[in-house]
Amino acid sequence: MSEERETRVVMISPNSTITPDQLVREVHAMGKELTVKETCYGTLIEGPKGMVREVLAALRKKHPYDVFSKVRAYPAGDPRRCRAQHGTRPGFSQLEAEWEALPLIQHGIQCIDRGDKFEVPKEKEKLPVDEFKKICEAS
């Protein structure tokens, strides 16, 4: 990965009370020389790798269960991806799917951090032919 630039997608869980605006202000208040872009799902943070990681660690410390992040390959506001410049957005369906799942993951992390025990769910088995036949014949 490039040492010069790191762009981060920071997504807020739908269960959280934090707003993207609030998150952007928090990053600005840290006084780092970073590009911060407010988005509908959270923020994009871009800058030198070390500085971005510092900011991310601070955000995770402050909002351990509300904020999730991954690296973004394209720079913030890149015309090939930016909606304002009619860029294509092939990653949007993925972000949408993950956004919907975040409350579950947030709940999971909270439970595990609390020390709750968990049971590994059983593998789904295939329906036996006899049972399937009974269902077909019943209706």
Add this chain to the structure above:
Amino acid sequence: MKVFIDPPNSLILFDLVERFGHEPLGAMVPIQERIDNAELDMPPMNVTLDDVVRGLKYAGVEVPSGIRGRLSLWGPLIDEADAALIMTDPPFNFGCVGCERSNEMVKYLIRRRKIPALTIRYPDNEEEAKATVGQVKEFLEGLK
């Protein structure tokens, strides 16, 4: 340790691996390399000639070019990985949609490398989410 995530573009898996103290290897890493260094217009839609040749290591010449192109990006990551985290049964729009054969091939390459790999199910409810996160935490802490 370096942990390959499958689907390689997953924010949830990327975040969990980083949260539990490891380096995630996802699709964003090679795509950024090509944007910054090779100046390709739309990776992974566009790849370089070297990528096409590199893809031959992971998929034969008779395999559709899309699979070979994808594997030229993810194959080196699987080679580099010390462990892998695989999520199964996600909704249709979760992960790299478009080519299930590529996804199958990625799982095969992981199995062939015989690195520690954890397969987890996409959670449908809170209990399953707790189990998913718990399994990931145990697996990643065990790698240290």
